[in-house]
Structure formats: C-alpha cells, structure tokens
Amino acid sequence: MNGFNTQDTNGAGREAMIMTNFEKIALLEEMMELGEGSLSEETVLADIEEWDSMAALSLIFLMSENFGKELKGPQIRKLKTIKDIIDIMV
Amino acid sequence: MSRAKFNNAKIKGICCAVPNNPISIEEMVKPYFDENYVKKTINIIGAKQLYYAKEGQTTSDLGYAAAEKLIADIGWKKQSIDGLIFISQTPDYILPATSCILQDRLRLPITTLTLDINLGCSAYIYGLFLAKQFISARTCKRIILIVGDTISRKVSPKDKSSVLIFGDGVSATAVEFSDKNSLSSFILKTDGSGATSLIIPAGLNRYPSTKETRSEKKDQDGNIRTDEHIHMDGMEIFGFSLREVPKILEEVIELNGWTSMDVDKLLLHQANNFMLKHIAQKAKIPMDKVPLNMDSFGNTGGATIPFLICDKLKDEIKINKLRVVMSGFGVGLSWGAAAMELSDVFCSEIIYV
Numbered sequence: 127m128n129g130f131n132t133q134d135t136n137g138a139g140r141e142a143m144i145m146t147n148f149e150k151i152a153l154l155e156e157m158m159e160l161g162e163g164s165l166s167e168e169t170v171l172a173d174i175e176e177w178d179s180m181a182a183l184s185l186i187f188l189m190s191e192n193f194g195k196e197l198k199g200p201q202i203r204k205l206k207t208i209k210d211i212i213d214i215m216v
Numbered sequence: 217m218s219r220a221k222f223n224n225a226k227i228k229g230i231c232c233a234v235p236n237n238p239i240s241i242e243e244m245v246k247p248y249f250d251e252n253y254v255k256k257t258i259n260i261i262g263a264k265q266l267y268y269a270k271e272g273q274t275t276s277d278l279g280y281a282a283a284e285k286l287i288a289d290i291g292w293k294k295q296s297i298d299g300l301i302f303i304s305q306t307p308d309y310i311l312p313a314t315s316c317i318l319q320d321r322l323r324l325p326i327t328t329l330t331l332d333i334n335l336g337c338s339a340y341i342y343g344l345f346l347a348k349q350f351i352s353a354r355t356c357k358r359i360i361l362i363v364g365d366t367i368s369r370k371v372s373p374k375d376k377s378s379v380l381i382f383g384d385g386v387s388a389t390a391v392e393f394s395d396k397n398s399l400s401s402f403i404l405k406t407d408g409s410g411a412t413s414l415i416i417p418a419g420l421n422r423y424p425s426t427k428e429t430r431s432e433k434k435d436q437d438g439n440i441r442t443d444e445h446i447h448m449d450g451m452e453i454f455g456f457s458l459r460e461v462p463k464i465l466e467e468v469i470e471l472n473g474w475t476s477m478d479v480d481k482l483l484l485h486q487a488n489n490f491m492l493k494h495i496a497q498k499a500k501i502p503m504d505k506v507p508l509n510m511d512s513f514g515n516t517g518g519a520t521i522p523f524l525i526c527d528k529l530k531d532e533i534k535i536n537k538l539r540v541v542m543s544g545f546g547v548g549l550s551w552g553a554a555a556m557e558l559s560d561v562f563c564s565e566i567i568y569v
Contacts, residue, residue: 183490183494187458187494198452198455
C-alpha cells in the first residue's frame, strides 16, 4: 500500500486546469466506457444510453479525484449537454 | 472529536441470521424495470440475492435466533451476561424497547442492563464502542450486542434506488472483559444536516400516517414510492461517503498507532460495491484487502460488517490475529470507524430463520 492520500486534490486540480476540452471529453468517454470520438461538446446527455444514475455517480467521483470538487445532485440534474460538464471541469 | 481507546474488552463471538426467504432481485423487479438496465445495475452495485422477512417476522425474531445460537456456541452461561444493546431502525414496537423484550425472551437475568438505539449503517461501530465503554467502565462484564433490521417492509419494489440494494439481516455479537492487551480505537461522527438524504419521510410523529402519505408518487428519476417508504438520495450519500470515509479511516488508523501498512483487512459497510471500490481507491487501499459480500445478502444496514466477518473471515480470525479497520457510514448522517486486532473470535454459521 502507498499509504492514505486524501489531501492531494489541490495538486490534481492544478493539473486539471491545463486540460483541454479534447482531453476532458476523452475522460468522459472513458468514464462511460464509450469509444474515442463518441462524444462531442454538443452531445445531449439524454441521448446517451450510458448516461444513467451510475454514470452520474462516476462523474461525482471523477470531479472529486481530478478537480477536487464536490458535485451535488441538483447540479447534476441541471446538466444538459457534454459542454455543460466540460464547463464545470475546472 | 469523539474518540476512544480501549484495552480491556474484546469480541468473543458473532452469529448472524437472515429470514429463510431468499429473493432474487432480478425476478422481483421484472414487472417494473427494463431487464437490461437491471442486469447492468445489479452487476455494478453487486446485490443479486436478498432475504426478506416472512409475514409476522420481526427484527427481534432474527436477533433472538442469532443471540441464542451465539450464546450456546461460545458456551456463556446466561447468568453471566449483564448487558444487552439492541440497535435497529425497525424495532418491534414504538414502546417498550425491543431490548427489554429480548432480555425476557433470551431468559437473561433481571440484573441485565438493556438499551435500544436508533442507528442504521453506522450501528455496528457505535454498538461496539458502547459495549466496550460499559465493559471498560466496569459497568458490565459480558454484553450481547444485537444489530440489524427488517428494512424490506419499508422498501418500495418500484424504487430502483433502494430495491436493488436493501435486504434484511440481524447480527449478535458477544463482547466481554479481557485482561489481555486488546487495544481498539474508535472515532464517531454525525452530520444531521444530511438527515433527508436517507429517510422515511412519514408515518410517525412529524408526519403521521394519512391516506396521502400512503399513496404512491413518482419522483424526478421515475421511481415510485409512498412517503412511508425508505427514500435514498444516492448522489448525496455517495458524495458524503467519498468525502468522509477516507478521512475517518486515516484518522482511526493513526489513533490506533498504526500506519495503513499495518492493516490486514478493511471492513467497510456493504453499501454497494460501486461505492466501496471508489472509497478504497480514494483511500489508496488495494481491493484485495477489502472483502465484499454484497452479492450474497445485499445491504443489511447496520449488520453488514458482522455479516462480512462471519461470511468471509470466519476461519482466519478463529486462529490467526487479524488487524482490521471497520467503518460504517450512512443514515443520520452518522458514521464511525474502529481499528482493532481480531483473534480468537468464534463466528457461528449464518443461520436461516
């Protein structure tokens, strides 16, 4: 074991700042187990079969791990497109 | 911060009981949900089979069976028992306390201290803490701790946020005085501002049962339930667990004078496999140290940790010493963690009542 690590979110956040939209989309594709190029900024979440309640939980984890942000249910329910997610990935 | 260290109380044995009424989740929800969605979700969450209380069967019926077998298996004389703690969110009555009923039914002496406590996912940690506290203060020498629920009565079969997860089960744990060095450490926390994230909104004193509270409603995610059914906001609970559990694990390991390298097994409340994997990942604990048994019993609330011990560690802790960290977290919001060495613990076979 490498020991516990609960305080590195700032470091991860700094790294995430320089992530391009292309990289963010790739991260979301990986999260939903979709092939490369499946998503674009315009993709509507409701049209993605893999976007379900479990994917929403994955997004909460992804935001916590990569951006040091705690995403809440009401915020997630407001998301309509991939662009909306990209905008909070800072 | 609420923290404690004990040197003179140990777990002697554990027995767990489920109703002899296995339920296949897939079969049960077939009329309500898309088959592929259910298959996929079961795969991710992990619960395949649950046990549901039979008609007329209560939490204390299961607790009684578990405690009776446990006391026989470890050979305690009933006259030597002086404490009984019952932690459940599904007691037999509003009053009297179910622990009083169990004292009589188990034929424990009237010199027994009994106590009912209302906690769910964090119940086992709080219960062990209290039992050890009473023993440490020389108030009691031998305590039976009964933890569990028959939550199935409060689950709507048309609500995928709970029907795919919760099952019934009750555990009995024997805790006794021991003058051998048996260090254990506890940390306990509460955040009642999250009370509505996991709640049965109506049916008691705040919102008494009416025709309205008994009528089915559809929520924004398409789940159908009444206000007298259990309601879980999965996203809130997930966010809370991810934020707090890795933190409390780190704190309790340090309190016990260990580093994470010293931990043989991490016994997490079996909430759902998806969540546990992410907690372990965030806490940097490899999954081979994190046993899972959601598939066999589902989420039995406060009883998941003793079920996990009896199901997965039975043989190991009978002979070997195992350094474990436990954590229960959820409804309340209430959470806690404990670090201790388990050895010479007798786990009875899981019984079907």
